Amino acid sequence: MSALTVTCVTKSYGSTPVLTGVDLRVPEGGLTALLGPSGCGKTTLLRLIAGFDDPDTGTIELDGRLVAGPDRSVAAHRRHIGFVPQEGGLFPHLSVAGNVAFGLPRRQRRDGGRVGELLGLVGLDPALAQRSPHQLSGGQQQRVALARALAPEPSLVLLDEPFSSLDASLREETRQAVVEALSASGATAVLVTHDQAEALSMADEVAVLRAGRLVQLADPRTLYRSPRDLDVATFVGESVVLDADVRDGLAYSALGVLPLDRDCRDGLARVLLRPEQLRLGAPGAGGPTARVRGVDFFGHDARVRLQLPSGPTFSARSEGRDLPSAGDDVSVTVVGAALPFPVTGAVPIPDGVR
Structure with missing residues (x-):
């Protein structure tokens, strides 16, 4: 059963189209992320679902239950939807308990036990109930906002980039707490984000929007490993894109002859690799030689920026130990298969990596 069904929805502001025929189905109890760059229409879609605005066409x-469509628009407060905005949107004059209880039906607002239960659900100590929002960290405020949204047991929870203002370590901790709380409550949720790692790590399904259209809906692994096109591929993760000549199921490229993980007709193509598929070794150890132009160290791993003698640059992901240094020459070999994307009507391009 789909908890949310969006069918052929369009929306324009003046003469500017924002959404053009979006279809989306969110399964009951699942978390679906709306992922896309700024201006792609994801926040507009969230607003339409919430009832803050009406679609031009579609349902x-x-x-x-039909909540938006021709001659039908159910008010936002009657849709039974929980909403978590970017900054939490807590009421500064109310305590934590007051904020959470605000989301409860009036007859339950004095039920301290229910407030404590909700705080525990989002991973907060019930002892925080009498604090003011300004006495909480950013992550704690977002969890309170989620508790408030979950309080009336909504049919759907909408999260509008709720972690964008948090620092990296707090963001990861809060994400996990939110996922666990949503799962424990059995709530269906839609998350708007432009953060690829956030979408891939949190969601059961990811809907990629581009220029007002939904271009791919898939589980995170399928989206990362089998993107629909190169634009999706380069958006959902770091990528190495090679110009190649495909012959008999092999791609002849600047990084050697590569096997393909799906059929592709012979001719010009671009093939996709992920940086973690590249292995670096001593010059002459196999594969073409590239020069290290820089190393970005992240602790657990590093991004090694490389350049081929012919000029093109690309990056490899390597473990955070025994790393080369800028100026070193290394051999580059590829592990696994490449994903091909045929080039139609293209003028041949010199071999290289983008």
Whole structure:
């Protein structure tokens, strides 16, 4: 059963189209991320689902109930949707308990036990109930906002880039707490984000939007390993794109002859590799030689920026130990298969990596 069904939804502001025929189905109890660059329409879609605005055409259903469509628009407060904005949106004059209880039906607002239960659900100590929002960290505020959204047991929870203002370590901790709370509550959720790592690590399904269209909906592994096109591929993760000549199921490229992980007709193509597929060794150890132009060290691993003698540059991901230095020459070999994308009507391009 789909908790949310969006069908052929369009939306324009003036003469500017923002959404053009979006279809989306979110399974009950699942978390779907709307992923895309700024201006792709993901926040507009969230607003339409929430009831803050109406689509120009198309329909929106919640649990089989039509809430938006021709001559039909159910008010936002009647859609039974929980909403978590970017900054939490807590009421500064209310305590934590007051904020959480605000989301409860009036008859339950004095039920301290329910407030404590909700705080525990989002991983917060119930002892924080009497604190003011300004006495909490950013991550704690976002968890309180989620508790408030979950309080009335909504059919759908919408999260609008809720972690964008948090620092890296707090963001990761808060993400995990939110995922666990949503799972424990059985809530269906839609997350808007432009952060690829966030979408891939949190969501059951990821919907990629581009220029107002939904271009791919898939689970995170499928999206990363089998992107629909090169634009999706380069958006959802770091990538190495090689110009290649495909013959008899092999791609002849600047990094050697590569096997392909799906069929592709012979001719010009671009093939996709992920940086973690590249292995670096001593010059002459196999594969072409590249020069190290720089190393970005992250602790657990590093990005090694490389340049081939012919000029093109690309990056490899390596473990955070025994790393080369800028100016070193290294051999580059490829592990696994490349994903091909045929080039139609193209003028031959010199071999290289983008």
